[in-house]
Amino acid sequence: MKSLWSVTLATLVKDIRLEWRSKDALNSMLFFSLLVVVIFSFSFDPLAEESRHIVGGLVWVGFLFASVTALNQTWARELRNQVLDAYRVSPAPANALFLAKALGNFIFVAVLEALMTPLFVIFYNVRVLGPAWQLLPIAILGTWALVVNGTFFAAMSLRTRSREIMLPLLLFPISIPAVIAMVAGTTSILTGEESAHFYLVLLLTYDVVFTTACLALFRMILYAE
């Protein structure tokens, strides 16, 4: 158990340090989601009342697309100099690598969300009518839902031709229930018309189910020959 956490922590710190020095993933994600915000704001010109109903969908679709650009770089980095092969022959537990990557992606996407949410608020003139603190658990659970499957499928699409295209093709269909829950939950909080508890429970279930599935199957994916 101790080695699992120490390996996880070491890999996570390495990833964050790499990202801190290069800022590849963050810069591309930030600029991408900025473009999404701007293009959406040209396409729709909503009144304040309408924007409350659509902004939940816009925000999460924007973050979903942006996170794919970061997720694609997760494992590609390890292919250079055969780092992944070295990892495979090392005695370190496979799940430690997966957890580190998923946590790293979670942090990157969370930073992106923290920076981009104010922009959405400004562009769409959003005022929250429901209990605003509930947006935080929705954001945390929703981000984890995107990131845990995204990390897994990025590892999967590593083995295919044209892997950058493959990741969203695999990730989006599986993410549909999570996206429904995030969007509907956010909308119900913004409009204050109904309770978001159902969607929080749904997101929690989704996270538990797929985190378990990822941890159970990642070893096979990593060592698949």
Added chain:
Amino acid sequence: MKRLFPILSAITAALLAYALYQALVVAPADAQQGEVYRIIYYHVPSGWMFMLLFSINFVASIQYLVSTKPSRQAAAKWTVIGVGVVGTIVTFLPQVQVQLKSAGMRPSAIATTVLAIPVFYFLVGKLFPGENLDVLAVTTAEVGVVFCTIVLVTGPIWARPVWGIWWAPGDIRLTSTLVLWLIYVSYLMLRRFSNSAQMQVLAAALAVFGALDVPLVYFSIWFFRTQHPQPIIGGGGSIDPRMLHVMMLNGAAFLCFGFLVCWQRFRLELLHRETEAAHAMDSLVGSGVAAKASLPLNRSPQ
């Protein structure tokens, strides 16, 4: 075996023709919908077929994933037996029976279905050992996607005159069928984009993810109203016995047809893999003897 295929094809063609005649001419018109409803004889049997094929795909994928290690195999075996036993006992609890009846489901039908899961699991494992499990998975996924497409196409054609809309966004059955279709299309894409040996494990893992996803999709739209009627068999709907007869006939015809297509696809995939292996062997040996010797052109079909 060689003669069985034409015979079976002839029987299937006759059955399909007879079922079509029954569906279009013999079956009575619906009291409310008139003649439009006759599309049900394609819509519903295709729905049964894709559910059957996708469940076979799921079972084959799990079997393939656990087949690498005996300990995993044993664990999966006991889990499946446990699910069958516990599920059957649960359906006979009085509280659950009341719940099921109020939801319009027959407890005996549920119990039979639950009991069928382990039987199904062991049958698939017994009939398709080793690498054949993966061949079975790709076969059922491909044919299942075709049937699912038929359902998704005939559904809107039927919905337009009856509901007044092509598609009911947020409907439980429509959305979960569409998501299932999307998942299996991405499954086939994954198989197409990667033809290495690792792909089989990846595809099996994706099938498991897809199967986990479907109940979540179902619950995620729990709150939305549903347009789609209850299932007519084992559900709360009711149907004229003459219509039910034609429906079962069409179901049998589609089952034969699906089996026939799957059989051919299975054989084709086996031959394809053998040819590939022979070519790989050939390029290793470098002479061309190996490929010629084991090219499966003159062999009788399996």
